[in-house]
Amino acid sequence: MNITKNIHEWLFSLMPETTASIVEMVLIAVIYLAIFAVAGLYLVLLERRVAAWFQLRLGPNRVGYQGLLQTMADALKLVSKELTVTIKADKFLYNLAPYFVIVTALMALSLFPFSKEFQAFDINIGIFFLTAISSIGVIGILLAGWSSNNKFSLIGAMRSGVQTISYELSVGLSLLTMVVMTGSLQLSQIVEVQKSGWLIVQGHIPAIIAFCIYMVAGTAETNRAPFDLVEAESELGAGFHTEYSGMKFAYFFLAEFINMFIIAAIATTIFFGAYLSPFGITESIPLLGVFWFLAKTLALVFLMMWFRWTFPRLRIDQLLVLEWKYLLPLNLMNLILMALMVLLGLTIKF
Template sequence: MKIALFIHEWIVGLIPAEITGLTQMVLIALTYLTLFAVLGLYLVLLERRVAAWFQLRIGPNRVGYQGLLQTMADALKLLTKELTGTVKADKFLYNLAPYFVIITSLMALGIFPFTKNLQAYDLNIGLFFLIAISSIGVIGILLGGWSSNNKYSLIGAMRSGVQTISYELSIGLSLLTMVLLTGSLQLSEIVEVQKNGWLIVQGHIPAIIAFMIYMIAGTAETNRAPFDMVEAESELGAGFHTEYSGMKFAYFFLAEFINMFIIAAIATTVFFGGWLSPFGITESIPWLGVFWFLLKTFVLVFLMMWFRWTFPRLRVDQLLTLEWKYLLPINLANIVIMALIVWLGLTLQF
């Protein structure tokens, strides 16, 4: 029973049948919008805490208990700030760009299976959908940078286009390597396959290589250090969103952290068994699956934050060299090796 069916059964006796479907969709949308907002705000707080830990600082600790309300205060500040922009900006595209970024992130979040029964929509081409929808977000960045009529914003937007298009190849190929192992694009089926062992174990060394490439490319895809050439504060001010303020800036900022969660959630689902417990007790306690899914995901989120606060920023030529001369050839060879392992039936199961 998926989340939509659960909500349908709950409201079917409360309201007329004619509007049951509409009410159901509205409730699911509100649930995911709330999750989106809360998750984004507290990922920002986690980022600040991790940065402080790496830099031997305390971090936010004044607003609320241990600074837990700091990001809420920041959100209220952005809500009340004036929406400014350049006089010569393309107003329609300038205002449209943030919604491209935020909506694509929300659509991607909607198909993750947090547990066997907690999933908004279970697409049979779920993994393909995630790859496709993630490529649309860069349109918002390109539109925002170009429509701002600011040369620094335009440079940041063009860098984003080059970087995203390049590293999407490695993300797609590393996930395709695991699709060969599972034989399915449906996220719930990919998790079910892992009841006999996580795919990163079943797939031998090629699965480990695919995971490593995926995390490197995923970090680049989200424009985070050491791949933050898109923003590059020391060079471009703030990059593609230099001319944005208030909630429009907040949309870009929030989407970056949600995208980081999405990258980590895909890795959790494909490589580490999704909601499945390492100890085989998830089925007896269904809601425990949410705990395991979020725990694995946040460990990978921490890994991406570790990258940011450890490695220096790459130059543009180094960034593209890493993808086209190293990651892409390794990925292609890795797919061939995985295909041979599957063909010979050498996968490990426990």
């Protein structure tokens, strides 16, 4: 039983079928919008704290207790700013672009099993849907760069297109390696398989290689350092969102952190058992399952932040060589190795 079914049965006992369906969809949307907003704001705060820790300084510590309300204050400031647009911009596409990025991130968020009972959208092609919907986000970046009528924005958008198309292959093949092992695309079934042990352990060396490649390629997918050529401040100002201000800029800024959470959440679900505890116990208490899911996801988010504050930015040729000459061939060989292990029954079972 999941969150959708619980709400569905409660509403249908109170009101007519059509009205209940509409109210049900609105309620679920509001819940996930709240999760989206709160997660985005506090991931920004976490990033600033981690950056401060790596640079041996304090970080935000003025607004609220220990700076906990700093990102709230920043959000209010952005909401109050004037929405500007250049005279020669394509206004329709310029205004549409931020919503592509936000909506795709929100749709991807709805698939994750935060606990056994807390999953809004569980379909039998879950991983395929995640990879497909995540690919649409780059359209928003391309539209933003082109419609701004700014050469720096356009360069940033084109870099994003090249980077995303390249590293999507490694992300997809890493996930496909684990699909070969589990025999299912449905996230709930993949979690069920891991009750006898996380897939990163069951899959032995191919699973570990798939995870390492996934994290590198996933970091590139989110346009974060050391793969942040899309927003290279020293070269492009702010890249594709140079001409954006106020809430529209906040959409892009928020989406970057939510996408980082999504990449980490996919890794948590596929490799580390989602809401299952590390002690091999199936959690029947929803809040405990949510705790384990968030703990593992935030640990991977911290790893991605560690990348950012440790490594220098790559050049565009280095970025493409890493993908096409190293990650992609290694991924293909790893996929074949996993297929052979599954065929011969060599994956570890507990």
